Amino acid sequence: MEELHELCEKVSAIKQEIKAELEKLESSKGVYEYKKSVLDNKTGKIGSLMKQMGKVPKEMKADYGKKVNELKVWAQEHFDELDAKFKAEELKRRYESEKIDVTMPAKKHVHGNLHPVTQVTNQLIDIFASMGFEIYEGSEIETDYYNFTALNTPQDHPARDMQDTFYLSPEFLLRTQTSAGQIHVMEAKKPPIKIISPGKVFRSDDDATHSPMFTQMEGLVVDKGITLGDLKGMLDEIVQKIFGEGTTTRLRPSYFPFTEPSVEVDVSCFQCGGCGCNLCKGTGWIEVLGAGVVNNKVLEGCGIDTEEYSGFAFGVGLERIAMLKYGFNNIKLLFESDLRVLNQIED
Ligand code: DAH
Numbered sequence: 572m573e574e575l576h577e578l579c580e581k582v583s584a585i586k587q588e589i590k591a592e593l594e595k596l597e598s599s600k601g602v603y604e605y606k607k608s609v610l611d612n613k614t615g616k617i618g619s620l621m622k623q624m625g626k627v628p629k630e631m632k633a634d635y636g637k638k639v640n641e642l643k644v645w646a647q648e649h650f651d652e653l654d655a656k657f658k659a660e661e662l663k664r665r666y667e668s669e670k671i672d673v674t675m676p677a678k679k680h681v682h683g684n685l686h687p688v689t690q691v692t693n694q695l696i697d698i699f700a701s702m703g704f705e706i707y708e709g710s711e712i713e714t715d716y717y718n719f720t721a722l723n724t725p726q727d728h729p730a731r732d733m734q735d736t737f738y739l740s741p742e743f744l745l746r747t748q749t750s751a752g753q754i755h756v757m758e759a760k761k762p763p764i765k766i767i768s769p770g771k772v773f774r775s776d777d778d779a780t781h782s783p784m785f786t787q788m789e790g791l792v793v794d795k796g797i798t799l800g801d802l803k804g805m806l807d808e809i810v811q812k813i814f815g816e817g818t819t820t821r822l823r824p825s826y827f828p829f830t831e832p833s834v835e836v837d838v839s840c841f842q843c844g845g846c847g848c849n850l851c852k853g854t855g856w857i858e859v860l861g862a863g864v865v866n867n868k869v870l871e872g873c874g875i876d877t878e879e880y881s882g883f884a885f886g887v888g889l890e891r892i893a894m895l896k897y898g899f900n901n902i903k904l905l906f907e908s909d910l911r912v913l914n915q916i917e918d
Pocket residue numbers: 747748749750789790827829830860861862863864883884885886887
């Protein structure tokens with residue numbers, strides 16, 4: 572049996588050893604691991620001292636136990652103290668390394684733009700929606716009937732030559748005009764009707780101002796007592812919103828088979844204010860759309876009583892509006908996806 576004082580020396584030696592080890596520790600992780608090797612009940616150094624208890628004579632057990640316990644408390648306190656110190660230092664270092672200088676200039680993020688034609692389309696949709704128009708989305712493949720015949724342009728009509736058509740079969744074609752949507756709407760709905768219909772149209776046509784695929788927006792209003800005056804009033808409102816205050820319209824006689832009378836609509840030149848410049852080719856006016864009073868034949872073909880109802884319609888090329896608005900001189904620029912061009916257009 573070991574003498575008590577030998578056991579006590581062992582306790583002191585372990586205390587000295589722990590003291591020396593604590594000096595060497597450098598991190599909270601190190602503290603954690605060393606603490607385990609000292610305080611773990613089963614495998615720790617102090618635990619093993621407790622295991623000696625069996626060998627201690629009965630009358631000395633209390634003293635020995637007290638000594639070991641004091642060592643345990645002492646060690647625990649030192650571990651806690653050191654752990655708190657390292658953790659504070661580590662946190663400080665982390666804050667330092669993660670510090671953000673909020674005064675640094677931010678990195679520029681490249682962001683995309685909506686395509687100019689989409690921007691114009693959305694703008695027009697907003698304007699017309701605020702005037703109570705609903706949107707009708709037609710389909711790009713149409714029948715000859717809806718694209719031509721029902722719009723008072725039968726097979727042998729010379730006006731068919733105005734639009735060079737991509738036929739898919741004798742019956743089906745790629746619509747050449749969003750006007751085809753007018754018929755679908757009037758067949759499906761009784762007046763009052765107030766719709767716009769934006770979408771792609773297709774024609775065998777290709778030069779600086781024409782593309783085989785382009786975008787149109789159709790408008791149709793059918794109600795009691797609708798006249799060309801209503802069309803003019805509405806257009807005057809709209810062109811101010813698109814091209815700026817003070818812009819006005821003028822109507823010139825024209826011809827479309829589905830309207831009678833038919834008009835071309837010009838806007839006063841928003842670049843020179845009407846004095847004459849390169850944009851308006853010195854005339855002070857720029858042609859923007861076709862329109863007219865809906866031909867009675869078209870209304871009747873859709874079962875609408877022309878004694879009671881009348882309407883106006885219009886069709887506008889949206890690439891043309893985008894070109895005028897943003898100063899493009901070639902329609903191809905709108906289809907080439909050149910970011911140097913597109914990045915400049917943001918409304
Ligand atoms: N559909 C015609 C075109 O593509 C444009 C047009 C003219 C539409 C007069 C209309 C209209 O609704 O009334 O050239």
